[in-house]
Amino acid sequence: MRINGKHYRSVWVDEDGWAVRIFDQTKLPWALEVLRLEDDAAVAHAIRAMQVRGAPLIGAVAAYGVALALRRDPSTANLDACVERLGQTRPTAVNLAWALGRMRAALHNLPPSERVAAAYAEAAAMADDDAETCRRLGAHGLPLLQEIARAKPAGEAVNVLTHCNAGWLATVDWGTALSPIYQAHDAGLPVHVWVDETRPRNQGAALTAWELGRHGVPHTVVADNAGGHLMQRGLVDICIVGTDRVARNGDVANKIGTYLKALAARDNGVPFWVAMPHSTFDAGVADGVAGIPIEERAAEEVTELTGRTADGRLETVRVAAEGSPAANPSFDVTPARLVSGLVTERGRCGASEAALLGLYPEKA
Numbered sequence: 001m002r003i004n005g006k007h008y009r010s011v012w013v014d015e016d017g018w019a020v021r022i023f024d025q026t027k028l029p030w031a032l033e034v035l036r037l038e039d040d041a042a043v044a045h046a047i048r049a050m051q052v053r054g055a056p057l058i059g060a061v062a063a064y065g066v067a068l069a070l071r072r073d074p075s076t077a078n079l080d081a082c083v084e085r086l087g088q089t090r091p092t093a094v095n096l097a098w099a100l101g102r103m104r105a106a107l108h109n110l111p112p113s114e115r116v117a118a119a120y121a122e123a124a125a126m127a128d129d130d131a132e133t134c135r136r137l138g139a140h141g142l143p144l145l146q147e148i149a150r151a152k153p154a155g156e157a158v159n160v161l162t163h164c165n166a167g168w169l170a171t172v173d174w175g176t177a178l179s180p181i182y183q184a185h186d187a188g189l190p191v192h193v194w195v196d197e198t199r200p201r202n203q204g205a206a207l208t209a210w211e212l213g214r215h216g217v218p219h220t221v222v223a224d225n226a227g228g229h230l231m232q233r234g235l236v237d238i239c240i241v242g243t244d245r246v247a248r249n250g251d252v253a254n255k256i257g258t259y260l261k262a263l264a265a266r267d268n269g270v271p272f273w274v275a276m277p278h279s280t281f282d283a284g285v286a287d288g289v290a291g292i293p294i295e296e297r298a299a300e301e302v303t304e305l306t307g308r309t310a311d312g313r314l315e316t317v318r319v320a321a322e323g324s325p326a327a328n329p330s331f332d333v334t335p336a337r338l339v340s341g342l343v344t345e346r347g348r349c350g351a352s353e354a355a356l357l358g359l360y361p362e363k364a
Protein backbone atom coordinates (compact mmCIF):
# COMPACT_ATOMS: atom_id res chain seq x y z
CA MET A 1 0.00 0.00 0.00
CA ARG A 2 1.17 3.54 -0.61
CA ILE A 3 2.38 6.08 1.92
CA ASN A 4 3.27 9.42 0.35
CA GLY A 5 3.45 7.71 -3.03
CA LYS A 6 5.81 4.91 -1.89
CA HIS A 7 4.71 1.25 -1.81
CA TYR A 8 5.09 -0.62 1.47
CA ARG A 9 4.15 -3.98 2.85
CA SER A 10 3.47 -4.46 6.57
CA VAL A 11 6.32 -6.98 6.99
CA TRP A 12 9.51 -7.47 4.99
CA VAL A 13 13.01 -8.91 5.26
CA ASP A 14 15.71 -6.33 5.93
CA GLU A 15 18.49 -5.50 3.48
CA ASP A 16 20.87 -7.89 5.29
CA GLY A 17 18.62 -10.73 4.11
CA TRP A 18 17.68 -12.17 7.51
CA ALA A 19 16.24 -9.69 10.06
CA VAL A 20 12.56 -8.82 9.79
CA ARG A 21 11.09 -5.33 9.60
CA ILE A 22 7.63 -4.22 10.72
CA PHE A 23 5.90 -0.93 11.44
CA ASP A 24 5.42 -0.43 15.18
CA GLN A 25 1.64 -0.06 15.20
CA THR A 26 1.63 1.08 18.84
CA LYS A 27 3.27 4.31 17.62
CA LEU A 28 0.67 5.08 14.95
CA PRO A 29 -0.86 7.50 14.09
CA TRP A 30 1.69 9.74 15.81
CA ALA A 31 4.86 8.31 14.26
CA LEU A 32 5.73 5.89 11.46
CA GLU A 33 8.47 3.87 13.14
CA VAL A 34 10.04 0.77 11.65
CA LEU A 35 11.16 -1.98 14.05
CA ARG A 36 13.87 -4.53 13.32
CA LEU A 37 13.16 -7.99 14.76
CA GLU A 38 16.23 -10.20 15.16
CA ASP A 39 14.94 -13.27 16.99
CA ASP A 40 11.75 -15.17 17.76
CA ALA A 41 11.56 -13.64 21.25
CA ALA A 42 11.29 -10.18 19.64
CA VAL A 43 8.62 -11.54 17.29
CA ALA A 44 6.65 -13.02 20.21
CA HIS A 45 6.88 -9.69 22.05
CA ALA A 46 5.79 -7.73 18.95
CA ILE A 47 2.68 -9.90 18.59
CA ARG A 48 1.79 -9.91 22.28
CA ALA A 49 2.35 -6.16 22.69
CA MET A 50 0.41 -5.50 19.45
CA GLN A 51 3.29 -3.79 17.69
CA VAL A 52 1.94 -6.02 14.94
CA ARG A 53 -1.72 -7.00 15.01
CA GLY A 54 -4.53 -8.01 12.68
CA ALA A 55 -5.20 -11.66 11.99
CA PRO A 56 -3.34 -12.20 8.67
CA LEU A 57 -0.34 -10.06 9.67
CA ILE A 58 0.09 -11.91 12.96
CA GLY A 59 0.33 -15.15 10.96
CA ALA A 60 2.83 -13.76 8.45
CA VAL A 61 5.11 -12.27 11.12
CA ALA A 62 4.98 -15.47 13.19
CA ALA A 63 6.12 -17.42 10.11
CA TYR A 64 9.20 -15.20 9.91
CA GLY A 65 9.62 -15.76 13.66
CA VAL A 66 10.12 -19.46 12.96
CA ALA A 67 12.82 -18.63 10.41
CA LEU A 68 14.59 -16.40 12.95
CA ALA A 69 14.41 -19.13 15.61
CA LEU A 70 15.87 -21.75 13.25
CA ARG A 71 18.72 -19.43 12.31
CA ARG A 72 19.85 -19.70 15.93
CA ASP A 73 19.19 -23.46 16.22
CA PRO A 74 17.72 -25.53 13.36
CA SER A 75 17.04 -28.64 15.49
CA THR A 76 13.66 -30.34 15.54
CA ALA A 77 13.38 -29.64 19.27
CA ASN A 78 13.80 -25.90 18.63
CA LEU A 79 11.36 -25.96 15.71
CA ASP A 80 8.71 -27.53 17.92
CA ALA A 81 9.49 -25.24 20.85
CA CYS A 82 9.30 -22.01 18.85
CA VAL A 83 6.06 -23.08 17.15
CA GLU A 84 4.65 -23.75 20.63
CA ARG A 85 5.89 -20.43 22.08
CA LEU A 86 4.74 -18.26 19.19
CA GLY A 87 1.39 -20.06 19.13
CA GLN A 88 0.69 -18.91 22.66
CA THR A 89 1.08 -15.20 21.98
CA ARG A 90 -2.56 -14.47 21.05
CA PRO A 91 -5.56 -16.84 21.11
CA THR A 92 -8.41 -15.62 18.91
CA ALA A 93 -7.07 -15.10 15.38
CA VAL A 94 -6.72 -18.57 13.86
CA ASN A 95 -4.24 -17.28 11.27
CA LEU A 96 -1.49 -17.62 13.88
CA ALA A 97 -2.00 -21.37 14.38
CA TRP A 98 -2.61 -21.79 10.64
CA ALA A 99 0.69 -20.12 9.71
CA LEU A 100 2.71 -21.95 12.35
CA GLY A 101 1.16 -25.27 11.32
CA ARG A 102 2.10 -24.61 7.70
CA MET A 103 5.68 -23.72 8.69
CA ARG A 104 6.06 -26.85 10.80
CA ALA A 105 4.64 -29.07 8.05
CA ALA A 106 7.04 -27.58 5.49
CA LEU A 107 10.13 -27.90 7.69
CA HIS A 108 9.72 -30.88 9.95
CA ASN A 109 10.87 -33.57 7.53
CA LEU A 110 13.84 -31.60 6.18
CA PRO A 111 17.39 -32.17 7.47
CA PRO A 112 18.31 -29.36 9.92
CA SER A 113 20.97 -28.04 7.51
CA GLU A 114 18.26 -27.19 4.96
CA ARG A 115 15.74 -25.71 7.34
CA VAL A 116 16.82 -22.08 7.57
CA ALA A 117 16.70 -21.37 3.83
CA ALA A 118 13.46 -23.32 3.50
CA ALA A 119 11.89 -21.40 6.41
CA TYR A 120 12.64 -18.00 4.86
CA ALA A 121 11.33 -19.23 1.50
CA GLU A 122 8.12 -20.57 3.06
CA ALA A 123 7.52 -17.39 5.08
CA ALA A 124 8.08 -15.28 1.95
CA ALA A 125 5.66 -17.46 -0.02
CA MET A 126 3.06 -17.04 2.71
CA ALA A 127 3.51 -13.26 2.72
CA ASP A 128 3.14 -13.15 -1.09
CA ASP A 129 0.08 -15.37 -0.84
CA ASP A 130 -1.52 -13.09 1.74
CA ALA A 131 -0.97 -9.99 -0.40
CA GLU A 132 -2.45 -11.66 -3.48
CA THR A 133 -5.32 -13.16 -1.46
CA CYS A 134 -6.26 -9.73 -0.14
CA ARG A 135 -6.02 -8.17 -3.61
CA ARG A 136 -8.38 -10.80 -5.01
CA LEU A 137 -10.70 -10.51 -2.03
CA GLY A 138 -11.00 -6.81 -2.77
CA ALA A 139 -11.83 -7.51 -6.40
CA HIS A 140 -14.67 -9.78 -5.27
CA GLY A 141 -15.94 -7.15 -2.82
CA LEU A 142 -15.85 -4.29 -5.30
CA PRO A 143 -19.11 -5.28 -7.09
CA LEU A 144 -21.00 -4.88 -3.79
CA LEU A 145 -19.99 -1.21 -3.73
CA GLN A 146 -20.55 -0.74 -7.47
CA GLU A 147 -24.08 -2.11 -7.16
CA ILE A 148 -24.91 0.34 -4.36
CA ALA A 149 -23.42 3.21 -6.37
CA ARG A 150 -25.57 2.34 -9.40
CA ALA A 151 -28.72 2.76 -7.30
CA LYS A 152 -27.68 6.26 -6.13
CA PRO A 153 -27.75 9.61 -7.90
CA ALA A 154 -24.58 9.99 -9.99
CA GLY A 155 -21.58 11.12 -7.94
CA GLU A 156 -23.12 10.41 -4.53
CA ALA A 157 -20.73 8.53 -2.26
CA VAL A 158 -21.29 4.97 -1.11
CA ASN A 159 -21.22 5.06 2.71
CA VAL A 160 -19.43 2.10 4.27
CA LEU A 161 -19.17 1.51 8.02
CA THR A 162 -16.22 -0.51 9.28
CA HIS A 163 -15.01 -1.60 12.71
CA CYS A 164 -11.47 -1.99 14.02
CA ASN A 165 -8.67 -2.06 11.45
CA ALA A 166 -8.90 -4.53 8.60
CA GLY A 167 -6.70 -2.58 6.24
CA TRP A 168 -3.20 -3.15 4.93
CA LEU A 169 -1.71 -2.69 8.41
CA ALA A 170 -3.63 -5.81 9.50
CA THR A 171 -2.41 -7.91 6.57
CA VAL A 172 0.72 -8.06 4.42
CA ASP A 173 -0.85 -5.70 1.87
CA TRP A 174 -4.27 -4.37 0.72
CA GLY A 175 -6.23 -5.40 3.83
CA THR A 176 -9.41 -7.42 3.94
CA ALA A 177 -12.44 -5.20 4.66
CA LEU A 178 -10.61 -2.17 3.28
CA SER A 179 -9.39 -3.87 0.10
CA PRO A 180 -12.71 -3.41 -1.80
CA ILE A 181 -12.79 0.18 -0.56
CA TYR A 182 -9.28 0.93 -1.84
CA GLN A 183 -10.10 -0.72 -5.16
CA ALA A 184 -13.35 1.27 -5.45
CA HIS A 185 -11.55 4.52 -4.66
CA ASP A 186 -8.78 3.74 -7.15
CA ALA A 187 -11.42 2.98 -9.80
CA GLY A 188 -12.98 6.42 -9.30
CA LEU A 189 -16.07 5.27 -7.41
CA PRO A 190 -17.00 7.85 -4.75
CA VAL A 191 -16.80 6.14 -1.39
CA HIS A 192 -16.92 7.45 2.18
CA VAL A 193 -16.07 5.37 5.25
CA TRP A 194 -17.55 5.69 8.74
CA VAL A 195 -14.66 4.57 10.95
CA ASP A 196 -15.64 3.20 14.37
CA GLU A 197 -13.02 4.43 16.85
CA THR A 198 -12.90 0.87 18.28
CA ARG A 199 -12.30 1.23 21.98
CA PRO A 200 -10.43 0.19 23.95
CA ARG A 201 -7.33 0.22 21.72
CA ASN A 202 -8.72 2.58 19.10
CA GLN A 203 -7.60 0.64 16.03
CA GLY A 204 -10.23 2.52 14.04
CA ALA A 205 -9.35 6.05 15.11
CA ALA A 206 -5.59 5.42 15.13
CA LEU A 207 -4.97 2.95 12.29
CA THR A 208 -7.92 2.76 9.90
CA ALA A 209 -8.31 6.54 9.81
CA TRP A 210 -4.55 6.93 9.28
CA GLU A 211 -4.49 4.39 6.43
CA LEU A 212 -7.51 5.83 4.67
CA GLY A 213 -6.09 9.33 5.06
CA ARG A 214 -2.72 8.32 3.54
CA HIS A 215 -4.55 6.77 0.59
CA GLY A 216 -6.88 9.76 0.16
CA VAL A 217 -10.13 7.93 0.91
CA PRO A 218 -12.80 10.24 2.43
CA HIS A 219 -13.71 9.04 5.93
CA THR A 220 -15.15 10.17 9.27
CA VAL A 221 -14.21 8.77 12.69
CA VAL A 222 -17.21 8.09 14.92
CA ALA A 223 -17.61 6.96 18.51
CA ASP A 224 -18.32 3.24 18.71
CA ASN A 225 -21.84 3.92 19.90
CA ALA A 226 -22.80 6.04 16.86
CA GLY A 227 -23.31 3.21 14.37
CA GLY A 228 -26.93 2.40 15.23
CA HIS A 229 -27.92 6.04 14.97
CA LEU A 230 -26.17 6.45 11.61
CA MET A 231 -27.89 3.36 10.24
CA GLN A 232 -31.29 4.51 11.51
CA ARG A 233 -30.79 7.81 9.65
CA GLY A 234 -30.01 6.02 6.39
CA LEU A 235 -26.39 7.19 6.45
CA VAL A 236 -24.82 3.72 6.09
CA ASP A 237 -25.24 1.76 2.84
CA ILE A 238 -23.22 -1.27 3.88
CA CYS A 239 -21.10 -2.55 6.78
CA ILE A 240 -17.88 -4.39 5.89
CA VAL A 241 -15.70 -5.78 8.66
CA GLY A 242 -12.72 -8.10 8.89
CA THR A 243 -12.55 -11.25 10.96
CA ASP A 244 -10.13 -13.13 13.18
CA ARG A 245 -11.80 -16.52 12.83
CA VAL A 246 -14.84 -17.86 10.98
CA ALA A 247 -16.26 -21.11 12.33
CA ARG A 248 -17.58 -23.97 10.20
CA ASN A 249 -21.18 -22.77 10.77
CA GLY A 250 -20.39 -19.23 9.55
CA ASP A 251 -20.18 -17.54 12.96
CA VAL A 252 -17.66 -14.69 12.82
CA ALA A 253 -15.20 -13.59 15.52
CA ASN A 254 -13.98 -10.02 15.21
CA LYS A 255 -13.00 -7.09 17.39
CA ILE A 256 -15.27 -6.46 20.37
CA GLY A 257 -18.29 -4.41 19.30
CA THR A 258 -18.71 -6.05 15.90
CA TYR A 259 -21.73 -8.05 17.12
CA LEU A 260 -23.55 -4.87 18.17
CA LYS A 261 -22.99 -3.40 14.70
CA ALA A 262 -24.43 -6.53 13.13
CA LEU A 263 -27.52 -6.29 15.34
CA ALA A 264 -28.03 -2.64 14.42
CA ALA A 265 -27.50 -3.47 10.75
CA ARG A 266 -30.13 -6.23 10.85
CA ASP A 267 -32.63 -3.93 12.59
CA ASN A 268 -32.12 -1.27 9.92
CA GLY A 269 -31.92 -3.47 6.84
CA VAL A 270 -28.27 -2.58 6.21
CA PRO A 271 -26.21 -5.36 4.56
CA PHE A 272 -23.50 -6.70 6.90
CA TRP A 273 -20.57 -8.29 5.03
CA VAL A 274 -17.45 -9.95 6.39
CA ALA A 275 -14.14 -10.04 4.50
CA MET A 276 -12.45 -13.41 5.05
CA PRO A 277 -9.22 -14.73 3.53
CA HIS A 278 -8.82 -18.53 3.43
CA SER A 279 -6.38 -18.45 6.37
CA THR A 280 -9.17 -17.19 8.65
CA PHE A 281 -11.66 -20.01 8.00
CA ASP A 282 -11.42 -22.55 10.83
CA ALA A 283 -13.50 -25.54 9.78
CA GLY A 284 -12.29 -27.28 12.95
CA VAL A 285 -14.58 -25.15 15.13
CA ALA A 286 -18.14 -26.29 14.51
CA ASP A 287 -19.95 -23.49 16.35
CA GLY A 288 -18.27 -20.10 16.67
CA VAL A 289 -20.29 -18.72 19.59
CA ALA A 290 -19.49 -21.82 21.66
CA GLY A 291 -16.05 -22.67 20.37
CA ILE A 292 -13.94 -19.62 19.45
CA PRO A 293 -11.58 -18.58 22.28
CA ILE A 294 -11.95 -14.92 23.21
CA GLU A 295 -8.85 -13.04 24.29
CA GLU A 296 -9.13 -11.20 27.59
CA ARG A 297 -6.66 -8.33 27.71
CA ALA A 298 -5.37 -6.02 30.44
CA ALA A 299 -7.89 -3.93 32.38
CA GLU A 300 -5.70 -0.85 31.85
CA GLU A 301 -6.66 -0.83 28.16
CA VAL A 302 -10.19 0.07 29.36
CA THR A 303 -9.38 2.30 32.33
CA GLU A 304 -6.69 4.35 30.56
CA LEU A 305 -6.27 6.25 27.31
CA THR A 306 -3.07 7.28 25.55
CA GLY A 307 -2.88 10.26 23.23
CA ARG A 308 -0.68 13.08 22.03
CA THR A 309 -0.63 16.40 23.82
CA ALA A 310 -0.68 19.71 21.94
CA ASP A 311 3.11 20.00 22.39
CA GLY A 312 3.72 16.55 20.90
CA ARG A 313 4.20 14.37 23.99
CA LEU A 314 2.47 11.02 24.37
CA GLU A 315 0.56 10.79 27.61
CA THR A 316 -1.51 8.10 29.24
CA VAL A 317 -4.36 9.20 31.47
CA ARG A 318 -6.87 7.31 33.59
CA VAL A 319 -10.49 7.73 32.45
CA ALA A 320 -12.30 5.33 34.82
CA ALA A 321 -13.14 5.98 38.45
CA GLU A 322 -10.19 5.16 40.73
CA GLY A 323 -10.50 1.69 42.19
CA SER A 324 -13.18 0.42 39.79
CA PRO A 325 -12.24 -2.91 38.23
CA ALA A 326 -12.58 -3.35 34.45
CA ALA A 327 -13.13 -6.32 32.16
CA ASN A 328 -11.65 -6.37 28.68
CA PRO A 329 -12.93 -9.10 26.35
CA SER A 330 -11.13 -8.19 23.13
CA PHE A 331 -13.32 -9.97 20.56
CA ASP A 332 -16.92 -11.06 20.14
CA VAL A 333 -18.70 -13.54 17.91
CA THR A 334 -21.40 -12.46 15.48
CA PRO A 335 -23.81 -15.34 14.81
CA ALA A 336 -24.01 -16.42 11.17
CA ARG A 337 -27.71 -15.46 11.00
CA LEU A 338 -26.72 -11.76 11.20
CA VAL A 339 -24.12 -11.96 8.42
CA SER A 340 -25.29 -11.09 4.89
CA GLY A 341 -22.32 -12.92 3.41
CA LEU A 342 -18.57 -13.40 3.26
CA VAL A 343 -16.21 -11.87 0.73
CA THR A 344 -13.26 -14.16 0.05
CA GLU A 345 -10.46 -14.46 -2.49
CA ARG A 346 -12.50 -17.17 -4.20
CA GLY A 347 -15.71 -15.15 -4.45
CA ARG A 348 -18.65 -14.29 -2.21
CA CYS A 349 -20.67 -16.83 -0.25
CA GLY A 350 -23.32 -17.12 2.43
CA ALA A 351 -22.43 -17.56 6.11
CA SER A 352 -23.26 -21.25 6.37
CA GLU A 353 -21.37 -24.53 6.51
CA ALA A 354 -22.61 -25.59 3.08
CA ALA A 355 -21.63 -22.33 1.42
CA LEU A 356 -18.23 -22.12 3.12
CA LEU A 357 -17.31 -25.72 2.34
CA GLY A 358 -18.56 -25.15 -1.20
CA LEU A 359 -15.84 -22.53 -1.59
CA TYR A 360 -13.23 -24.39 0.46
CA PRO A 361 -13.85 -28.11 -0.16
CA GLU A 362 -10.28 -28.94 0.90
CA LYS A 363 -11.18 -27.88 4.47
CA ALA A 364 -14.18 -30.27 4.74
Ligand SMILES: CSC[C@@H](O)[C@@H](O)C(=O)COP(=O)(O)O
Pocket residue numbers: 053054055056093163164165166167170171175176177203241242243244254255330
Ligand atom coordinates in the same frame (compact mmCIF):
# COMPACT_ATOMS: atom_id res chain seq x y z
C1 LIG B 1 -7.83 -8.23 8.59
S1 LIG B 1 -8.14 -8.18 10.01
C2 LIG B 1 -9.54 -8.63 10.85
C3 LIG B 1 -9.26 -8.51 12.26
O1 LIG B 1 -8.00 -9.04 12.55
C4 LIG B 1 -9.38 -7.09 12.79
O2 LIG B 1 -10.59 -6.53 12.46
C5 LIG B 1 -9.21 -7.21 14.26
O3 LIG B 1 -10.13 -7.53 14.96
C6 LIG B 1 -7.83 -7.03 14.76
O4 LIG B 1 -7.72 -7.17 16.14
P1 LIG B 1 -6.35 -6.81 16.87
O5 LIG B 1 -6.66 -7.05 18.31
O6 LIG B 1 -6.05 -5.39 16.54
O7 LIG B 1 -5.31 -7.77 16.35
